[in-house]
Amino acid sequence: MEFLADCRTRLAFDLVANTWHPVVLWALKDGPRRHADLRRGIGGISAKVLTEAVRRLEHDGLLTRVDGAYGLTELGRTFLEPIEGFSRWVVEHGDAVLAAQAAAEAASGSGRD
Known part of the structure; x- marks a missing residue:
């Protein structure tokens, strides 16, 4: 699959590219x-x-503000499943990523770039 500028898959990547969006x-x-x-x-x-995060998520239709509180829209609720998928992946592979980062940092002789 190609990730062209108008590809819908890139929309999903844009939604999770901001660290705080999935967290919120x-x-x-x-x-x-x-x-x-x-x-x-x-x-x-x-x-x-x-x-900034809640305004963007509201703009994207994933959350709404009612009576001073933020809540998920039906669309926002559908995004919980992909977030859970990322979480499962990290539980399974997070240690390997951390080990690779530590090895790269040790090889470069410095901390983070």
Whole structure:
């Protein structure tokens, strides 16, 4: 399969390319949450970055804001399955990726590039 500029598969890659998009969606899997609660639950995300992420996800139709809380749309709920797939892959192969990174860093004689 080619990943041309107008390929729908690239849309999926764009949705997960931002580190926070899948995290925000997953954090909403059990129901709507207010901004501060969502930020606290995620951890390590600034208010500004969270606002940017939820605005983008809202623009893409994956979440909505009702009565001051963010929640998944039906479309957003369908994206939980691919996120779970990534999670399963990481559980199975994450140690191998970390080992490869450590070997590359050791070979280069430095930390991260």
